[in-house]
Amino acid sequence: MSSFWSLWIIALVAINILGSWWLLQANRKIAKGEGATTGHEWDGIQELDNPLPYWWYLMFLGTLLFAILYLIFYPGLGNFKGLLGWSSTGQWEQEVARAEAKYQPIFDRYGQMSVEQLQSEPQALKMGQRLFATNCSVCHGSAATGSYGFPNLTDAEWIWGGQPQAIEASILHGRQAQMPAWGPALGDEAIKQVTEYVLQVSGRDADPQLAQAGAEVFASTCAACHGPDAKGNPALGSPNLTDAAWLYGGSRAEIAHSVRAGRQGQMPAFADQLGHERVRIVAAYVYSLNEASGQSSP
């Protein structure tokens, strides 16, 4: 605020306080014989000007005194910050610090336990569920079952590995998938062939002739990442192509499109946003989902 507007506000406040005081004093007494009514009259009903109790007058003075004291201690007079130095940001920071002091020990304790140890801490898993709902469910869904482009976290198929350390690393540092676009390099015919081969290895109806040709394309182009048996490689984030889980859809057209245009799936890193302790707790929750579904399915 420029000093002109600061002075302007100070002047307005001062005029208001002084004006209120003047108004109060000016109306304290009336000359005798001025009449027992206020002069207001509606439909023959007159408003009597009966005296108010004296303590009302004192209360008016009290409000004026309160206003002055408030303006001394709290910000209100233009750029003057008040003697207490209070600010809403400062109050918020204090509250955050209080919350940190209260909850940090809990996070510290869980942060020192491993994902496997946390499986037997129901409270930690509950916290993990809430953290998941806030931070992860936007993409992976409340039930962590994922959707098109976002992997299902409850099944046994893991693109980047399903061990506790791998899950934690995925959350901490994020993941960047690199399926190149093979359209220009392979050409339409080879893409058609390799698509039939992928359909065949995942156990579905495929044109055997095209699939046979596709096997050669696969061995020379795709096996480097997806492996000679097409079972993928968690270290590279290349998915297993023989199972039923398809991140970008498993239909003939969708597979062909993935090969032609490539896929750049991205998992953001949460290390800065959540901190190591909370990431450990979320990882434990995600791991527990997998455990639960693993136990329920025979």
Place this chain on the structure above:
Amino acid sequence: MKPEPDLVPTRTIDDSQELNLYEKREKIYARHVEGLYQKIRLFTGWPLLMAYFITPWISWDGRQAILWDLPARKFYIFDWVFWPQDFMFLAWVLIIAAMGLFMVTNWLGRIWCGYTCPQTVWTAIFMWAEQLTEGSRIQRMKLDAAPWSTDKALRKGTKHVLWIGVAFWTGLTFVGYFTPIRALLLDLLTANAPLIAYAWTLFFTLATYINAGWMREQVCKYMCPYARFQSAMFDQDTLIVSYDPNRGEPRGPRKRSADHRAEGLGDCIDCRVCVQVCPTGIDIRNGLQYECIGCALCIDGCNEIMDKMGYPRGLIRYTTLRALNGGTTKLLRPRPLGYAAVVLGMCAMLAYGLWSRVPLELDIIRDRSRLYETGVDGWIENTYRLEILNMDQQPHRYRVSAEGIDQLQLRGPQEVEVAGGEAASVPVRLAVPPTGVVPGSSKVTFQVETLEDKPQRVSEPSRFIAPLPR
């Protein structure tokens, strides 16, 4: 009862040329009086007082029977535990209280003010303490006029100690409805209570002390909204405390033996007892006034005088404007009957609401980031988060189900255990086989019920979204 002089002039005469628009309060020295209506007041006041002071000390099921735990947002009333979600009941109770007050006021005038209002009851207690330490009305007036002395200081000091004692216990009891009173009392006495407990106890102690000790009738005259809108509740047949001018006028002193009728006098001997006993300092003979709280002290005072004079009682009495003007009071009138009908209806609704209340709540949050998913098996899935709130004291095991579409399948936990007073967040999916898909948005209903013989059950609607055919 002998007539006493009014030692305090009703208004100070000042000869200045100005009129002060803020006047000092005229202290009211209410004279002690006994009689029928004061006995009635004992029977209305004591049970209410006892209920107020004793209730927080009642234990129930290992906790305080009535406790409004604001930080935990739980409100215990014996076996009931109310949550903020139940605030509708509070609204109903308040509507019933307001309508009940309107009904009673229209029928019986301000008997709430006169007999049961805490302001009146606590003022009566404080006046009793005043009488005990400073003596009768005349003695109090003399004591106030007298210069300071040891006796005066002792009497005044004792009075304030008594006042503060009552006020403290009142404040403590009030705070005791919001935080367990046994621990509160112990902590306050051992200086272990949190600052906020001291602050609130001090606040209610001071409020009681100031209201009942110093403010008294000013609360009724200047602060209480009910005193101001009561006139809207009054009609010709409302019971009021009134002087009978037809019988009393012309007023004037006379000898007891004299035949006042022959002297042309009415029954009022102008002894001013009715004015001296009035706690709000009005003269009831001036007619119905908004300051009159209907306490009937003037009736008891006047009846005593009438007995002494050998006149019939009831020169000041409970009556109605219609009866005063020679008519017959109508008891059954449309207006109070209408209020009564509303009160009865609301009471029935409240009772039904409490009886049919299920201590279980279900909220459904549908995942909004996607319309639907296609499962590994080709089924169309929607994801929901069920918030199951167990408002009961005991833990329950709930069965979750959903219906609304043929072949609808619930994927996720089918049974959930929730501890008493806790909320569980349960992610579930609904799935429909590709052959049974209803395109677009369909209504589905989730149901959560306990696995008991008489299950607690709630259901809540949501939507299931499936792709349109391409």
